Amino acid sequence: MRAALLTALAVAALTGLAPTHGRAADEPLAHPSYMQRAKSEDVAAAYPKAAFAQKISGDVDLNCTADAGGRLSGCKVTKEEPAGLGFGDAALGLSAKDRVKVKDDNGAAIIGRRFERSYSFLAPGDSNPDWLTKPSAGQLMGVFPVAARDRPPANARATIVCKVNEEGFLRDCKVDHQTPENMGFGAAALALSPLFRLKPKIRGGKPVETEATIPVVWAGFENMPMPSGPVKSLVLDPPWTSTPSTAQVRAAWPADAKGAVTGQVALRCNLNKTGGLTFCSVLSEIPTGKGFGKAARSLSPNFRVAFAPDQVKTLSSYTVDVPFRFRDPASPDTRKITAPKWTRTMTPEGMALAYPRAAIKAGVKTGLGVVGCVVDIRGELTDCQVRHEDPVGLDFGAAAIEAAKLMAMNPWSKEGEPLDGLPIVLPIRFNWQEAAAAPPPAAPPAKKP
Template identity: 50%
Template sequence: MSVSMIVLGVPVLSRPLVLGLMICGLSLSSAHAGNDDAQTGWRPQFVQPVPQAKIKAAFPKTATTSGKALLGCVAAKDGRLVDCKVLKELPDGQGFGEAALSVVGYERIKTKDRAGASVEGRPVQTSFEFLAPGDANPDWIRKPTGQDIANVYPKVALEKRVGGRATIKCQVTVEGFLDACKVLFEEPEGMNFGAAGLQLAPQFRMSPMIRGGKATPGGEVTIPIIWSEPIGVSTLGSTPVVLDPPWTRVPSQAEVDAAWPKGAAGVQSGQAALRCVLTKTGQLRSCDVISEAPRGKGFGRAALDLSKLFQVNVDPNDRSVRDYKVDLPFRFRDPSLPDNRRLTKPRWVTTLTAEGMALIYPEAAIKAKVLSGRAAATCVVTAEGRLTNCEAARESPAGLDFGAAAIKAASTMRMNPWTKEGDTLDGLTVTVPFQFSFADDTPAEPVKPAQGGQP
């Protein structure tokens, strides 16, 4: 008998980084950063945006809300975009496509690609957003410093004295935190600049998107980051820095709420990041505040107090543990306001083995000769990353105890309880889908010979 299970999850991310003194830079880009031609992989380089005054003046007179439009154009020899057509507009019928066509003539791209070839005749997509009066998109409150960016310089790139760049794309929460970040582009490949860009995400802070006069989640930001080639560089030290170790204990949400600084009156949210030494017992010590926003409100001090509550399971005899530091991000929210935390991509630390799944495959399904089924369990996450108070959310086929099997499976699993963005998962609910399959490996009974000895 063999049983298999598929559970949706994301592996824990952990990787060494080295500090360096580099000249690095970043900026906020337009929506063009992820615009690759699907067939050639060519990425147009926009060098002249449409002036904001022109965008504002082109807002459709009949429109009642902010809107967007996507155009498909052809690159001209001089970098202009010509023969443009409206590919998509949102919302439809309010004139945003025509507005985009009226301003695209101000935009320019580089006339040659990175290989030096002319871009004339190549397809280009470009998008525009038109804001209604009173609306606003996310804007910078805090960006990592050059030193912050240098601190996450990829070790392999530093050793080879290679510069690089990466572009990450993130959602902006209602508090202005960056969330659900992903790598759009990195070069050169294999040097981990994309992962380094993701490591910087907790140190950004933006004003939230404003729609209809209210702060709204869902704003999107694309951030290109450049690491200049290290020339004549000496490192600050050889101690590797890791992000997102597999925590076995983190602060509960009640403990995070209790750490809200008294000096933060009138502030709705804040963030901080620490760099700590990982001890051989799996605890953190000698923590330094490497970023804090807003400054002077006590969020760095609150993070230092909470750092004592973190724990990692380590082998005390592993001498390499003494050579690691941990970068630890924190997000703080006014405890009197609604809890806006979200659990989107759990990072599983422990899942059930095939042997364990064999023990919980429903007997009712086996008796009914049903060899596969699906189910989901909805559970509450603890500060240790365990799943508790689980209930069956769905099962198929019904009535064969697949829901009960999902509850048993979920109760043995554990996820990393602290997010890469700086939130505890304590108290959040998660629905975990399972797919069960069963194979009867019992040998078939031999065919009995027919009467008379003939097969």
């Protein structure tokens, strides 16, 4: 099955989350535990007066090391938003209030290793992302890594970094780090992400998209009985051959959802022999009591997963998590495709065949064609129009249209929405490479005298 497979079963606990503003590169960062953090009154005292008077919030990232006493040292400002108002200097002053443990959760020394520390200075009415709802213990039971069940580690944890949009939905989640390593806790945290819903970041009184660091902690479960019996592999974001259309999702908006603007649901389903979903249960529903879970289940017969013929016998050994995001059909659809999952792209051979003859004759070895297309119910690109070509007059725009006809994306986003009807602007770069000279034919065998 062309999908990410995660082995499942489990329990977990969540801690607070933090904004992520910028990341220092070049070296692996340490992940210390804090014994002491700057208090709210310390932050208020350090708040730059001019910025506070103008009700301007500020965010700062520091890159620091720690001394033998756990004090932060050698701190450098890696990001300051907005710049020039004193937030960087204020954060450097606050770093003196922090203390970290001299060893991390793996027992490795922190001294001399660099790590990040973020500070936010919040004007009245502004806020950082925060939990709107957390999965219950029963929901979290579904992701404890099988590799850790025989000897559950104490205080296992993973941290994922996600984009949080203006509605508090997560996208583009990635594992930042996990402890212990190579036991599947990072993948388990990713499996939980469809269940999360956050209050969005507020700046200037308005929600804005941001990045947040979300820790998931499995603490206190090492002495609990672990699940037993056969384990099904959990599939996230599989390749779909069929999904509900945008019109079907809009039509499924619950009659009881008065006063709601959005709804979020996660289903966990089994697979039947045709790749369809069966025995779907509601893992998460936000808000509850508005009918969104029932609406999601009513749409589940429209899904089909792509699979190879030789996998029919093993489909029953998988479960699939399907996220849904419902939007009030009376509201305008302003969605944009940001990171499509391509299920079919051009091969190098196909790109060579599509390379414009006019460019070859002109001796031009590279070119760009930009097309604007609309995604259909199968995830294919239709109604493509040339937006730009470089160089002009050598048919790179027309070649890009031909290339787009052969491409397709997963028609259901990993965040839980149909993509049909949405526009996408696609730049396609063409590079010409001369075909390698064919080897000379083998000499015929010599005839026997």
